[in-house]
Amino acid sequence: MKALVFQGTGRVAWQDVPDPAVKDAADAIVRVDAVTLCGTDLHIVKGDVPEVEPGRVLGHEAVGTVMETGGDVRAVRPGDRVLISCISSCGRCRFCREQRYGQCRGGGGWVLGHLIDGTQAEYVRVPFADLSVHPVPSGVDSFDAVLLADIFPTAYEVGVLNGAVRPGDTVVVVGAGPIGLAAITTARLYSPGRIIAVDLDESRLSAARRLGADATAAAGEEPEQLVADLTDGLGADVVMEAVGVPQTFEMCTRMVRPGGRVANIGVHGKPAALHLEDLWIKDVTLTTGLVDTSSTPMLLRMMAAGRLPTAELVTHRFELGQMEEAYDVFGSAARTGAIKVALGGPQHTAVDTAPATGTG
Numbered sequence: 001m002k003a004l005v006f007q008g009t010g011r012v013a014w015q016d017v018p019d020p021a022v023k024d025a026a027d028a029i030v031r032v033d034a035v036t037l038c039g040t041d042l043h044i045v046k047g048d049v050p051e052v053e054p055g056r057v058l059g060h061e062a063v064g065t066v067m068e069t070g071g072d073v074r075a076v077r078p079g080d081r082v083l084i085s086c087i088s089s090c091g092r093c094r095f096c097r098e099q100r101y102g103q104c105r106g107g108g109g110w111v112l113g114h115l116i117d118g119t120q121a122e123y124v125r126v127p128f129a130d131l132s133v134h135p136v137p138s139g140v141d142s143f144d145a146v147l148l149a150d151i152f153p154t155a156y157e158v159g160v161l162n163g164a165v166r167p168g169d170t171v172v173v174v175g176a177g178p179i180g181l182a183a184i185t186t187a188r189l190y191s192p193g194r195i196i197a198v199d200l201d202e203s204r205l206s207a208a209r210r211l212g213a214d215a216t217a218a219a220g221e222e223p224e225q226l227v228a229d230l231t232d233g234l235g236a237d238v239v240m241e242a243v244g245v246p247q248t249f250e251m252c253t254r255m256v257r258p259g260g261r262v263a264n265i266g267v268h269g270k271p272a273a274l275h276l277e278d279l280w281i282k283d284v285t286l287t288t289g290l291v292d293t294s295s296t297p298m299l300l301r302m303m304a305a306g307r308l309p310t311a312e313l314v315t316h317r318f319e320l321g322q323m324e325e326a327y328d329v330f331g332s333a334a335r336t337g338a339i340k341v342a343l344g345g346p347q348h349t350a351v352d353t354a355p356a357t358g359t360g
């Protein structure tokens with residue numbers, strides 16, 4: 001089969017690799033019908049995620065068709081259309097039993113496209129398939145559902161739930177990339193009083209307004225003053241960090257009101273200062289987290305009910321074989337305006353579960 005292979009810092013290629021095969025009785029082999037790229041993939045290519053070895057097939061978000069299952073898999077069968085979660089779950093360890101799948105100690109967690117071959121391929125082996133894939137309700141488009149593999153559960157769990165957004169709250173989302181935009185969408189499920197988005201890029205801020213931000217501020221235009229002005233100088237009830245750099249994290253902790261919540265979503269590569277000399281007296285709650293994807297079944301039901309607007313987020317569509325071009329477009333978002341790029345082909349309209357070569 002063909003797959004997108006990480007070849008070392010700065011290099012990826014869409015190339016021939018061996019077809020995946022069932023290795024463990026809990027595995028499923030899934031044919032990839034819709035797949036997206038993530039900012040994390042760009043970090044891997046830049047060399048920021050050293051655990052990813054050259055030769056690794058990247059990708060941790062996809063929707064596909066189950067082709068084959070190991071003998072222990074009960075929840076899905078060949079022919080089923082499934083969402084592949086960015087987080088795999090052994091189901092047995094202490095953390096999985098608390099639905100904290102992101103912290104799985106039994107071989108799951110974020111493994112796809114990281115520690116094992118991932119979804120940017122024609123086929124993928126998914127471990128612990130019973131808990132790591134989700135049947136997609138009929139009527140839900142694969143190119144919508146694929147947004148629930150990572151960005152929606154991340155924004156919802158690590159941003160909205162950790163930030164405990166409540167009706168009437170003033171919510172600030174710093175960073176209006178795919179995650180920040182999904183945080184705006186899912187924060188609205190709780191009827192906040194006002195959502196303020198902050199970004200450097202005007203096209204991202206206009207996407208934020210289309211998705212329901214009430215006010216936006218360019219990072220250079222004194223967003224802290226805007227938040228102060230809109231809250232009688234008090235600060236926001238909830239501030240979400242969806243960038244991952246020290247300046248934005250520190251800004252979030254200055255924007256929160258006494259008794260408010262700062263939910264960090266961003267992946268940080270550098271130390272950020274925690275100004276306890278200012279914060280100790282403010283009763284502030286600060287949360288961090290890796291997504292668990294425990295909310296994915298609920299988000300799929302909301303999507304099936306038409307209650308989760310997602311269409312705005314996929315700005316570019318490609319055939320699977322155009323993977324390298326998709327990386328170029330996604331990697332130059334400031335120039336191309338890309339938010340999410342999705343790949344998949346009309347070649348996969350019929351469900352054909354005859355074993356693919358090498359998977360049986």
Ligand SMILES: NC(=O)c1ccc[n+]([C@@H]2O[C@H](COP(=O)([O-])OP(=O)(O)OC[C@H]3O[C@@H](n4cnc5c(N)ncnc54)[C@H](O)[C@@H]3O)[C@@H](O)[C@H]2O)c1
Pocket residue numbers: 038039040150154158174175176177178179180198199200201204219242243244245247248264265266267268289290291
């Ligand atoms: N915690 C988790 O489980 C988890 C999961 C997935 C992704 N993430 C992280 O969430 C973060 C957001 O992901 P994304 O895919 O939306 O990333 P992205 O890079 O596409 O978006 C980040 C946005 O922040 C903006 N930005 C950059 N510097 C800024 C600044 N100084 N002030 C204001 N805005 C600024 C950019 O213009 C961009 O729109 C990343 O750090 C990503 O690694 C976390």
Ligand SMILES: [Zn+2]
Pocket residue numbers: 038039040041060061086150151
């Ligand atoms: Zn991701």
Ligand SMILES: [Zn+2]
Pocket residue numbers: 089090091092093094095096097103104105106107108
């Ligand atoms: Zn586990």
